Amino acid sequence: MKVTIIGSGYVGLVTGACLAELGNDVFCFDVDERKIGLLNDGGLPIYEPGLKELIQRNRDAGRLVFSTDEAAAIDHADVQFIAVGTPAGEDGSADLQYVLAAARSIGRRMDGFKIVVDKSTVPVGTGDRVAAVIREELAVRGLEDLQFSVVSNPEFLKEGAAVEDFMRPDRIVIGCNDDAAGRHARAVMRSLYAPFNRNHERTFYMDVRSAEFTKYAANAMLATRISFMNELANLAEHVGADIELVRMGIGSDPRIGYSFLYAGAGYGGSCFPKDVKAMIRTAAARGQSMRVLEAVETVNTAQKEVLGAKVVRRFGEDLSGRTFAIWGLAFKPNTDDMREAPSRVLARDLIARGAALRLHDPVALPEARRVLAEDLSHIPGGLERVTYCESQMDALDGADALAIVTEWKVFRSPDFGQIRRRLKSPVVFDGRNLYEPADMRDAGIEYHAIGRPKPHD
Numbered sequence: 001m002k003v004t005i006i007g008s009g010y011v012g013l014v015t016g017a018c019l020a021e022l023g024n025d026v027f028c029f030d031v032d033e034r035k036i037g038l039l040n041d042g043g044l045p046i047y048e049p050g051l052k053e054l055i056q057r058n059r060d061a062g063r064l065v066f067s068t069d070e071a072a073a074i075d076h077a078d079v080q081f082i083a084v085g086t087p088a089g090e091d092g093s094a095d096l097q098y099v100l101a102a103a104r105s106i107g108r109r110m111d112g113f114k115i116v117v118d119k120s121t122v123p124v125g126t127g128d129r130v131a132a133v134i135r136e137e138l139a140v141r142g143l144e145d146l147q148f149s150v151v152s153n154p155e156f157l158k159e160g161a162a163v164e165d166f167m168r169p170d171r172i173v174i175g176c177n178d179d180a181a182g183r184h185a186r187a188v189m190r191s192l193y194a195p196f197n198r199n200h201e202r203t204f205y206m207d208v209r210s211a212e213f214t215k216y217a218a219n220a221m222l223a224t225r226i227s228f229m230n231e232l233a234n235l236a237e238h239v240g241a242d243i244e245l246v247r248m249g250i251g252s253d254p255r256i257g258y259s260f261l262y263a264g265a266g267y268g269g270s271c272f273p274k275d276v277k278a279m280i281r282t283a284a285a286r287g288q289s290m291r292v293l294e295a296v297e298t299v300n301t302a303q304k305e306v307l308g309a310k311v312v313r314r315f316g317e318d319l320s321g322r323t324f325a326i327w328g329l330a331f332k333p334n335t336d337d338m339r340e341a342p343s344r345v346l347a348r349d350l351i352a353r354g355a356a357l358r359l360h361d362p363v364a365l366p367e368a369r370r371v372l373a374e375d376l377s378h379i380p381g382g383l384e385r386v387t388y389c390e391s392q393m394d395a396l397d398g399a400d401a402l403a404i405v406t407e408w409k410v411f412r413s414p415d416f417g418q419i420r421r422r423l424k425s426p427v428v429f430d431g432r433n434l435y436e437p438a439d440m441r442d443a444g445i446e447y448h449a450i451g452r453p454k455p456h457d
Helices: 010-021 033-040 051-060 070-076 097-109 126-140 162-167 180-192 208-239 243-251 272-285 291-303 306-315 342-352 365-375 416-422 437-442
Strands: 002-006 025-029 064-067 079-082 114-118 148-152 172-175 203-206 323-327 356-360 386-388 401-404 427-430 446-448
Touching (some): 002 010, 010 025, 010 051, 010 162, 051 064, 070 097, 097 126, 114 126, 148 180, 172 208
Parallel strands (some): 114 148, 323 356
Antiparallel strands (some): 148 172
16 A cells, blocks of 8 residues: 655654655655655664564665655655644643645545544644645635545554564544545554554544544643652652562553653653643633643653752752763653653753763763753853763772662663772662662662652661
8 A cells, every 4th residue: 555654753764764664665855855854864863673674674675765755745645644843832732833734635645545644742623724724725725526535543652662563553543524434444554553453452442532532631641640650659768668569569450550650850851841731722722731741741741850859958059069860861761752751851960950960871972962961051161070871880980879760671780889889989879770779888889769668777
């Protein structure tokens, strides 16, 4: 089947490469000439395990093309995926300018039946707006009778495991209209996703608005679990409980489960923060309030400051002359995504208090240099006090303490003796609860975690 992907960002690249891997003829379009040039040269604008090899294999096989030719992209296929960004606006609502621009381009150039698939994360009602924009463009061309159908097909990809999630989905959600065009679109989408349903049916069909809502509801639920667990962790520290033991105790209940029950330094990334804000804004625009989600957002904002507060309690308000090592800068492991990363909050806080930083991340150092240059530019001398280290152990040299913000696997079993020797004082602030307090005590390391017994306990 021929497929066009409009937008060669995270979702577009994964979708295009995976559909090509299944034998489809995929045309990936983007207006960013630099990005398309990089892709055609064998590079990748993002880090995602397995994606580069997947793209290379399918480019070599002729099943995957990258281009800035809009006319060729829209002429290529009857199935047009819109996979562009929907960043949060100043008021928290999803910015749909790129989605609607893509729809307008389709309306300006289509000359036959098109299935327009919203793959971007969009608020409820976006499908109607996309359809209206396409009809406007068709009317300008005098082609009011030209048929098309708008489908909602939200992505459920975890950064760091996106290729696996796409190729082995736990569910596929498809929202179609219940008219002749919509029924035809449903049949085409069923055929496109048939390889994923050979073992058992994974596809859920529904109306467009319900499909759009499903994506936001899923992310809102996961974000809620994280913030709820972080609130429990903060209380556990005050009452002398161990949140890791509590997690196992409640996660064993099949009604609760273990997923997304880990206490930590707060969630970040491109999805949860943006989607929670967008859902709150969607409700407000309709005179409704999302009190639980408002609390989720408040808790998460505060949770990103917890590690910094622990450092201040241990070393004092004025950190001038102090140096801190930070392991993990990306918002989660197996990605270089720094959007809304808790490490950025910690770095700003420590630099603002006069500290120097030695930073390490297995993948995200180039992106960290870019975003922290912006984050710290307003702090006099702030950038001069940041050192980027290629080795996690080298980051410890000359540091008063270590803070761990991202749970990369390589951090899970370090040489504790080397940590103790390299740090000026053997103090570790663990924002992801990677280690056991008793093991750290035996290693001679003062250990501050999230929701776990304090050193003096």
